[in-house]
Amino acid sequence: MSEIIIQEVATRDGFQIEPVFVPTDEKIRLIDVLSAxxxxxxxxxSFVSPKAVPALADAAEVFAGIARRPGTVYVALVPNPKGAERALAAGADEINLVASVSETHNRANMGMTPEASIRGFASIMETVRGQVSVNATAATAFGCPxxxxxxxxxxxxxxxxxxxxxxxxVTLADTTGMANPRQVARLVARVLxxxxxxxLTLHFHNTRGCGLANVLAAYDSGARRFDAALGGLGGCPFAPGATGNICTEDLVSMAEEMGLATGLDLDALLALARDLPRLVGHDVPGQVAKAGRPLDLHPTPPLKAA
Structure with a gap:
């Protein structure tokens, strides 16, 4: 049984901010390998407006094309009732609703106050109740830019x-990577x-290098579920400086070194991460795919003559 449950978010949170459109068939292939x-x-x-997030305009096609693995929950982010209807039609197993704690960020992201967003969620709940499970994310829970x-x-x-x-x-999201471990421990202890x-899921960004430290603080406070993105991809189009999510393969490597089971194939993740630059057209932040696993030992250097 996994001691840490990781939800992979690269094909949603990771790709949403990429300037290059990742082809639909490549998204499907990536999800299928992640499932395996x-x-x-x-x-x-995400079933958002294609004008707002063109990188995810093919959401329905991706859902239609993936090979669904028994036991895997396939999630769609939805911003409004129309998005929820599209997610249901596409066969999502779960929908993720998002409202910011920050009014300013929610207005920038959703065009309304957090209160108005949450009132809309009540309508969505009536639409989907009994058909799919529902997660709700509190964005900017640890700070707003x-x-x-x-x-x-x-x-x-x-x-x-x-x-x-x-x-x-419920997910607590550190949308722009402002959290620190002590803050995380305090808030998790109150929410749990x-x-x-x-x-409870924690969603951290590594914007300021605290991502894995925040995971450890949350874990030590009792949290067990975390979002992460292959290669450390990701960010928010409506949040200045919201660079990458915590990196999936780095998190899995850390967990394994600590003796915590994730149920994930790290070698497969590293192979996928090393292929990401081909898909997105640039280097990605993940570290273990570049440096290798901690115990990937190197040949002993030749001895110098005395």
Whole structure:
């Protein structure tokens, strides 16, 4: 049994900000290999306006083309009731709703206040209830690039609103990589009693190099579920400086070195990560794919003559 559950988000959060459109067949191939690598959860795409996020305009085609592995949950992010209907039609197993804790960020991202977004979620819940599971994400839970650090009580109030709607899971998202380990430990300790470890996911970005440290702080506080993106891809089109998510293969490598089971095939992930620059046209931030696993030993150098 996995001691850390990792949801792969590269084909949604990773590709959404890429200037080069990754071909649909390549997305499908990548998801199929990720499924075979052992992921129990993959965020496939997002049913947003193609004008807003053209990189994910093929969401329905991707869902239609993937080979679904028994036991894997295929997730779609949806911003509104229309997106939820499209996700249902595409056969998503779960939908992910997102509202920011920050009003400024939510207006930039969704064109409305967080309160208005959450009122819309109630309508979505009525549409999808009994058909798919629903996760709700509190974006900017650890800080906003426009407003700064959000009060913990404000984050908890949003989590409680989500739970009152009857969602199946909650994600706390560090949308622009502003979190630090002590902050993470405090907030996770307050949210876990409300949500439970089996329903709480943490979504960290590595913008300022704290991503894996934040994972460890959350894990030590009782969290067990984390989002990550192959190669460390990702970012938010509506959040300045929101560079890459925590890197999946780096997280899996760290977990393995600590003796924590993930149920994932690290060698397969490293092979996929090393192929990512071909897909996106640039280097990717992940480290283990470049440096090798910690115990990938090198030949002993020849001895110099005395």
């Amino acid at each position: 690598a052992g992921f129990s959860r993959i965020e496939v795409s 426009f407003e700064g650090i959000e009060p913990e009580d404000k984050v908890l109030a949003q989590v409680e609103r989500y739970l009152s709607l009857g969602v199946d899971g 009693p409300l949500v439970g470890a089996e329903r």
